[in-house]
Amino acid sequence: MENNSRRGFMGKAFGAVAAVGAIGSLFAMKKSWDPLPSVRSAGFTTLDMSTYEEGVMITEKWRGKPIFVLKKTAEMIKAEESDEAAKVRNIKIGNDNFMVAIGLCTHLGCIPAFRKEQNDFLCACHGGQFNASGNVTKVPPPRGFDIPPFKIDGNKLVLGEVGPEWQSMKDNGVTL
Numbered sequence: 001m002e003n004n005s006r007r008g009f010m011g012k013a014f015g016a017v018a019a020v021g022a023i024g025s026l027f028a029m030k031k032s033w034d035p036l037p038s039v040r041s042a043g044f045t046t047l048d049m050s051t052y053e054e055g056v057m058i059t060e061k062w063r064g065k066p067i068f069v070l071k072k073t074a075e076m077i078k079a080e081e082s083d084e085a086a087k088v089r090n091i092k093i094g095n096d097n098f099m100v101a102i103g104l105c106t107h108l109g110c111i112p113a114f115r116k117e118q119n120d121f122l123c124a125c126h127g128g129q130f131n132a133s134g135n136v137t138k139v140p141p142p143r144g145f146d147i148p149p150f151k152i153d154g155n156k157l158v159l160g161e162v163g164p165e166w167q168s169m170k171d172n173g174v175t176l
């Protein structure tokens, strides 16, 4: 009798442990189904465009890729006045003008360096060059820097979201 009730108790105790274990593993499974928080936010990068300084090239990150952000100086904007290929790549936010591009050389994917004195980018791998608007000025790169999908949201630029300005660039062959 005593043995029976002891077995009964042990059985319940095991049952309870097993139940807790099962719930635990359900949580663990659910956790592995949910995307990690970093993955969830990795699709989008929001840049506050009011924080950039004119003529200072900053490298941001979006989906593991370097993103060049260059707020143009009055001199750069003037130089682009008669350059249609530059104008179509320009991103205007409020009164400011930006070059925003994926910072990978379109030849073989090296990361070009910004040269402040020349206001351009030099790719050390094979000597390719790009101007401040992101267009190629010296081959072998086959095209200008690619422009990440973006959406303008007030003073912010949301990378990874498709807004009308980026869609129009894509439709017109300005970026892939």
Ligand code: FES
Residues within 6 Å of the ligand: 105, 106, 107, 108, 109, 110, 123, 124, 125, 126, 127, 128, 139, 140, 141
């Ligand atoms: S990878 Fe840039 S020029 Fe070749």
